[in-house]
Amino acid sequence: xxxxxxxxxxxxxxxxxxxxxxxxxxxxxxxxxxxxxxxxxxxxxxxxxxxxxxxxxxxxxxxxxxxxxxxxxxxxxxxxxxxxxxxxxxxxxxxxxxxxxxxxxxxxxxxxxxxxxxxxxxxxxxxxxxxxxxxxxxxxxxxxxxxxxxxxxxxxxxxxxxxxxxxxxxxxxxxxxxxxxxxxxxxxxxxxxxxxxxxxxxxxxxxxxxxxxxxxxxxxxxxxxxxxxxxxxxxxxxxxxxxxxxxxxxxxxxxxxxxxxxxxxxxxxxxxxxxxxxxxxxxxxxxxxxxxxxxxxxxxxxxxxxxxxxxxxxxxxxxxxxxxxxxxx
Amino acid sequence: xxxxxxxxxxxxxxxxxxxxxxxxxxxxxxxxxxxxxxxxxxxxxxxxxxxxxxxxxxxxxxxxxxxxxxxxxxxxxxxxxxxxxxxxxxxxxxxxxxxxxxxxxxxxxxxxxxxxxxxxxxxxxxxxxxxxxxxxxxxxxxxxxxxxxxxxxxxxxxxxxxxxxxxxxxxxxxxxxxxxxxxxxxxxxxxxxxxxxxxxxxxxxxxxxxxxxxxxxxxxxxxxxxxxxxxxxxxxxxxxxxxxxxxxxxxxxxxxxxxxxxxxxxxxxxxxxxxxxxxxxxxxxxxxxxxxxxxxxxxxxxxxxxxxxxxxxxxxxxxxxxxxxxxxx
Numbered sequence: 020x021x022x023x024x025x026x027x028x029x030x031x032x033x034x035x036x037x038x039x040x041x042x043x044x045x046x047x048x049x050x051x052x053x054x055x056x057x058x059x060x061x062x063x064x065x066x067x068x069x070x071x072x073x074x075x076x077x078x079x080x081x082x083x084x085x086x087x088x089x090x091x092x093x094x095x096x097x098x099x100x101x102x103x104x105x106x107x108x109x110x111x112x113x114x115x116x117x118x119x120x121x122x123x124x125x126x127x128x129x130x131x132x133x134x135x136x137x138x139x140x141x142x143x144x145x146x147x148x149x150x151x152x153x154x155x156x157x158x159x160x161x162x163x164x165x166x167x168x169x170x171x172x173x174x175x176x177x178x179x180x181x182x183x184x185x186x187x188x189x190x191x192x193x194x195x196x197x198x199x200x201x202x203x204x205x206x207x208x209x210x211x212x213x214x215x216x217x218x219x220x221x222x223x224x225x226x227x228x229x230x231x232x233x234x235x236x237x238x239x240x241x242x243x244x245x246x247x248x249x250x251x252x253x254x255x256x257x258x259x260x261x262x263x264x265x266x267x268x269x270x271x272x273x274x275x276x277x278x279x280x281x282x283x284x285x286x287x288x289x290x291x292x293x294x295x296x297x298x299x300x301x302x303x304x305x306x307x308x309x310x311x312x313x314x315x316x317x318x319x320x321x322x323x324x325x326x327x328x329x330x331x332x333x334x335x336x337x338x339x340x341x342x343x344x345x346x347x348x
Numbered sequence: 349x350x351x352x353x354x355x356x357x358x359x360x361x362x363x364x365x366x367x368x369x370x371x372x373x374x375x376x377x378x379x380x381x382x383x384x385x386x387x388x389x390x391x392x393x394x395x396x397x398x399x400x401x402x403x404x405x406x407x408x409x410x411x412x413x414x415x416x417x418x419x420x421x422x423x424x425x426x427x428x429x430x431x432x433x434x435x436x437x438x439x440x441x442x443x444x445x446x447x448x449x450x451x452x453x454x455x456x457x458x459x460x461x462x463x464x465x466x467x468x469x470x471x472x473x474x475x476x477x478x479x480x481x482x483x484x485x486x487x488x489x490x491x492x493x494x495x496x497x498x499x500x501x502x503x504x505x506x507x508x509x510x511x512x513x514x515x516x517x518x519x520x521x522x523x524x525x526x527x528x529x530x531x532x533x534x535x536x537x538x539x540x541x542x543x544x545x546x547x548x549x550x551x552x553x554x555x556x557x558x559x560x561x562x563x564x565x566x567x568x569x570x571x572x573x574x575x576x577x578x579x580x581x582x583x584x585x586x587x588x589x590x591x592x593x594x595x596x597x598x599x600x601x602x603x604x605x606x607x608x609x610x611x612x613x614x615x616x617x618x619x620x621x622x623x624x625x626x627x628x629x630x631x632x633x634x635x636x637x638x639x640x641x642x643x644x645x646x647x648x649x650x651x652x653x654x655x656x657x658x659x660x661x662x663x664x665x666x667x668x669x670x671x672x673x674x675x676x677x
Contacts, residue, residue: 091429100420114443266626
């Protein structure tokens with residue numbers, strides 16, 4: 020038997036959900052006739068009021084918060100832009116906070132968004148164990164991050180992406196493949212690394228990952244990438260954890276006189292529209308951002324309406340066929 | 349004689365500015381001794397309370413709103429990111445709204461930000477004549493847009509940038525130079541066009557500008573860029589109004605078998621860190637974003653403290669020397 024919902028009570032009583040919620044909470048001005056109608060519908064259906072009834076009473080702000088680790092990276096720019104457009108079309112307004120991968124700052128922004136009484140939150144940041152996320156009654160959906168077990172997460176198949184990129188590079192002759200990733204151990208991005216390491220091990224090759232976080236200055240990124248070439252003079256491929264790393268690595272390599280793809284193969288990750296059009300030669304694992312953001316909005320609405328969702332939603336990745344992953348003699 | 353400020357009264361009375369403000373507004377719990385001290389300092393200095401005293405009483409939210417036409421373009425991503433970092437360092441938090449170049453949406457977001465009681469607003473959107481901007485007491489600073497005569501605007505020397513790019517292309521042999529720009533007539537970006545048109549006319553060359561707005565879908569941008577080549581088979585150069593247009597034009601040209609810079613010269617505008625590192629071969633006019641955002645934060649603080657500012661601040665541009673602007677036979 021399906022669970023009886025507040026909607027069912029409203030339907031049977033011939034009143035709105037808000038009215039049912041008011042009757043349940045003894046609030047607002049209601050005629051005795053309405054109260055009786057609602058109560059008899061509740062009895063008839065055997066309805067047990069739950070959290071939803073209370074949530075409906077809360078003043079709706081129609082405001083959704085988005086919390087991201089950075090907005091200067093094209094991936095997060097495109098993510099935020101798609102979410103905002105889809106949410107706005109449904110009547111919500113969106114405010115964006117930028118946490119810069121800093122847990123204190125993330126808590127700060129989180130509290131800010133909560134105090135602005137957002138109806139819901141979409142998070143794409145990477146810091147776990149922030150107690151504010153456990154605040155009951157706040158619907159949250161996570162994209163590409165793990166917050167806690169109550170919060171649904173949407174991600175691309177990071178493990179498969181890592182595997183596919185590494186297999187492709189090995190098939191095309193690479194043996195000394197370096198990977199870049201972020202320092203946050205709880206990020207689903209780590210699955211890209213796990214996929215890479217699994218395939219490397221299977222092929223008796225040595226894994227080596229360099230940490231390049233999102234929101235460090237560009238000069239620092241370029242220095243770290245340069246270090247890869249200094250410390251690994253025999254490197255023959257890079258599987259970059261994101262396209263910005265991949266694009267920057269291409270420039271650093273070229274400055275060192277390393278020709279791509281002749282001397283070095285490169286595969287990136289993300290495949291934003293911007294990167295696919297600015298640097299179409301870069302082969303990259305594509306996250307289906309349009310579908311992922313569509314689902315994020317749907318899930319958030321489900322949570323805001325008190326409906327249950329699954330914990331994890333994984334989207335298959337595809338590959339953008341550029342020319343940086345195959346040697347063309 | 350310098351104007352006597354509330355700070356001076358506070359200093360002389362040996363109390364905080366808030367206390368002075370409370371005395372002036374007859375609010376809060378104050379001892380008669382304090383009231384007497386403040387009043388005698390006011391008399392001694394000949395202080396005339398002004399708007400500042402009233403503003404200090406307003407509950408500070410330490411929240412700054414940023415309103416942008418898009419966040420998926422690297423220019424606005426970098427702009428928002430720099431502003432956010434600089435503001436956060438000073439103790440503010442930032443919420444970002446994305447207006448998608450849509451006046452209704454801009455009003456919507458503006459009202460949203462106002463209702464969230466932001467202490468100040470930085471706007472980079474392009475829609476003029478929105479009455480909400482005239483709301484008294486809300487400190488606003490504009491970057492690269494004209495809001496109204498009361499609001500200070502920070503911009504790069506767009507006219508000079510347009511001139512420099514066009515002169516460079518002509519020096520390097522181009523004659524049929526197409527420009528891209530946005531449709532908003534009130535955007536300072538139009539000065540890039542005016543600079544281009546002035547130089548073209550001076551050289552007896554025909555100007556032709558194509559409109560490509562920021563927040564249209566990428567496929568539409570690519571179609572518009574393709575149209576440029578269809579309608580102008582003899583085109584020998586493009587001065588793009590921004591780097592995204594320039595980068596996309598390079599890809600469209602290459603797909604049509606047009607070799608850059610052999611058959612076509614290109615110069616862009618913006619010169620973000622991302623683009624300079626992803627596509628260093630693209631010659632582009634660089635806006636000094638770091639300085640511009642630094643000033644935006646300073647100006648906003650001045651306005652929040654009731655101080656006057658100039659109306660317009662124009663930053664000189666520089667050129668990023670790539671290879672797309674000179675024919676290398």
